[in-house]
Amino acid sequence: MENNSPIGVFDSGIGGLSVLKQFLRFIPYEKYIYLGDTARVPYGNKSAETVIEYSLQSARFLIDKGAKMIVIACNTASSVALEAVKNEFDVPVIGMIIPAAQAALRTTSNHNIGIIGTRATVASGAYDKALMLYSELSSLNIYSKACPLFVPIVEEGWLEHDASKLIAEEYLQELKEKEIDTLILGCTHYPLLKKLIADIVPGVNLIDSGEHAAVSAIRILGEAGLLAKERDEFNFTPDVDFYVTDVPSTFFDIARRFLDFDVNTPKRISL
Amino acid sequence: MENNSPIGVFDSGIGGLSVLKQFLRFIPYEKYIYLGDTARVPYGNKSAETVIEYSLQSARFLIDKGAKMIVIACNTASSVALEAVKNEFDVPVIGMIIPAAQAALRTTSNHNIGIIGTRATVASGAYDKALMLYSELSSLNIYSKACPLFVPIVEEGWLEHDASKLIAEEYLQELKEKEIDTLILGCTHYPLLKKLIADIVPGVNLIDSGEHAAVSAIRILGEAGLLAKERDEFNFTPDVDFYVTDVPSTFFDIARRFLDFDVNTPKRISL
Numbered sequence: 001m002e003n004n005s006p007i008g009v010f011d012s013g014i015g016g017l018s019v020l021k022q023f024l025r026f027i028p029y030e031k032y033i034y035l036g037d038t039a040r041v042p043y044g045n046k047s048a049e050t051v052i053e054y055s056l057q058s059a060r061f062l063i064d065k066g067a068k069m070i071v072i073a074c075n076t077a078s079s080v081a082l083e084a085v086k087n088e089f090d091v092p093v094i095g096m097i098i099p100a101a102q103a104a105l106r107t108t109s110n111h112n113i114g115i116i117g118t119r120a121t122v123a124s125g126a127y128d129k130a131l132m133l134y135s136e137l138s139s140l141n142i143y144s145k146a147c148p149l150f151v152p153i154v155e156e157g158w159l160e161h162d163a164s165k166l167i168a169e170e171y172l173q174e175l176k177e178k179e180i181d182t183l184i185l186g187c188t189h190y191p192l193l194k195k196l197i198a199d200i201v202p203g204v205n206l207i208d209s210g211e212h213a214a215v216s217a218i219r220i221l222g223e224a225g226l227l228a229k230e231r232d233e234f235n236f237t238p239d240v241d242f243y244v245t246d247v248p249s250t251f252f253d254i255a256r257r258f259l260d261f262d263v264n265t266p267k268r269i270s271l
Numbered sequence: 272m273e274n275n276s277p278i279g280v281f282d283s284g285i286g287g288l289s290v291l292k293q294f295l296r297f298i299p300y301e302k303y304i305y306l307g308d309t310a311r312v313p314y315g316n317k318s319a320e321t322v323i324e325y326s327l328q329s330a331r332f333l334i335d336k337g338a339k340m341i342v343i344a345c346n347t348a349s350s351v352a353l354e355a356v357k358n359e360f361d362v363p364v365i366g367m368i369i370p371a372a373q374a375a376l377r378t379t380s381n382h383n384i385g386i387i388g389t390r391a392t393v394a395s396g397a398y399d400k401a402l403m404l405y406s407e408l409s410s411l412n413i414y415s416k417a418c419p420l421f422v423p424i425v426e427e428g429w430l431e432h433d434a435s436k437l438i439a440e441e442y443l444q445e446l447k448e449k450e451i452d453t454l455i456l457g458c459t460h461y462p463l464l465k466k467l468i469a470d471i472v473p474g475v476n477l478i479d480s481g482e483h484a485a486v487s488a489i490r491i492l493g494e495a496g497l498l499a500k501e502r503d504e505f506n507f508t509p510d511v512d513f514y515v516t517d518v519p520s521t522f523f524d525i526a527r528r529f530l531d532f533d534v535n536t537p538k539r540i541s542l
Contacts (some may be wrong), residue, residue: 026486129283222493236377
C-alpha cells in the first residue's frame, strides 16, 4: 500500500456514488475505484449470508486492484458484512452505519433522532443498534420510517417535483410530530433529496453518512501516512475507475445526477 | 505539542464561531480555544499593518495557551496576516481564503465563480487573487459582490425573514445573471444564510470556508500524528474555552445562533 494507491468503494448499485461524491469533495486528490454490483442490486431483500458473500467478492476485487482502503457504500452491506470484510483483509474498512450513528449522537440536543431508509434497512434495525451501542443516553428516542418511494424518485430525477414533495410530506409527517432534531439519511440515494427534506423539516440536522465516512477516511489515512499528496492542479478531473456488473441503460444519466460530472463508460466485470 | 493540546481559533469577533462549528462537526474530540477580538472588531477597514499586529497578538495568546494549530477564522486577517503568523510560529496555520478558493476551483464546471463578502473583503480582491493563483483556467470568470447588510441581518437573527429574502435577492441578482455555478461565502457570518441563499440561487454550489478549513486541519494534524483520540462518549459537550476582548450584550444570543449550543461565559482578556 502506498500513498497513491486507490481507495476502493463498493455498493450494490449506483447509490454509492453519493458517497463517492463526498469523498471527492473532501479528498479529491485520491485515486478511486468504484464498483457497483448493478447486476445483483438490490441487496436489501437478500439473506445475510448472501450479502456477506457478495461483499467479500467486491472487496476482493478492489483489493486485487491495489486498494489501500475499502469503503462499503451500501447500507445493507455495511450493516451485515462490515465485520466479515474487516476480518478478511488487512486494509482499513469503513461502512456507512457507524459514522452516521456517531454523528447523529453528537448532533442531537433533544435526544429525538429519526432514521429514514429502505424497508430492508429500517427492518434490520442496524442504525438503532449502532445508536444504542454508542449512546450513553438512556433517554434516547429513536424513530424510524421506511420511505420506499424515495429511491425510484431519485432515479427518475424528480428531486423537486410537486409529487415528490407530497410523498416526502407523507413520509416525514410522523417524524415531525415526534419533534426529532436530527435525521439520519439511511440510504445512499437520499442525500439527493436533502433540499426537499430540509424544506419539510426545517431546522432538523440531516446526517449524510457519506460525508461522515469521508471525514473518517481522512483521519484513518492521515494517521497511517497513506493520504495522497495534495496538488495545486485545477481544471480538475476526478480520477475514478468505474466498474459495474451490468450497465443499465440509465447509468449515465443517474451517475451524472449523483456526481455532477460526466463519467467515463464503466468497465463491465463479473464477480 | 501533543495530541490533546488544543486547537486555537481566532477571529476579529464572533463570526469565527461558524468556523468553530465546522471543526466541532468533523473533529469534535479536540479541545478548542476560541479568541474573539470583540473590542477591536471589525478588522475590515483597518490597515494591513494593524491587522497583522492584532493577528500576531491573538496567535501569540493561543500559542501561550498551548495551541497545536492556529486557525485564522477571519477573512480579513486571513488575507493580510496568514504569512506573518506562519513565519512567527512553529505550529501549522490555516486561514479561510485558500481552502475555499481551492474548493471552488474543484467544484465549478462552467468556470463562473461568484464571491460574496463584506465591502472590505471584496475590495481586497483576496479571493480573486487566490483563485487566479491556484487556477490554470485562463477562461475563469470571477464575479464578486459586497453584501454589507448580511452581517447585521445575521446578528439580528433574521435568517429567513421576508426582508432578508428581498435583500438577498437584490444582492444576488447580478451573480445569478452571470450564471455562476459556484459561490464562495466569503464572510464567516454568511453560512448562517445558506438556506436563504440556496433558495435564491438553486443548484449553485455554496462554498463554506470553515468546512474546508476543518477538512484541511484533519489532514494536517493526522499526518503530523497530532489528532486527539476519538472517544466513544456521547451526551456530548464540546470542549471549548472562549476568550474575548469585550463581552457585547448580545454575545450569548449570537453565539447560540452560530453554534447551536449554549456557551459558557467567555473570559475577558486584554491583548
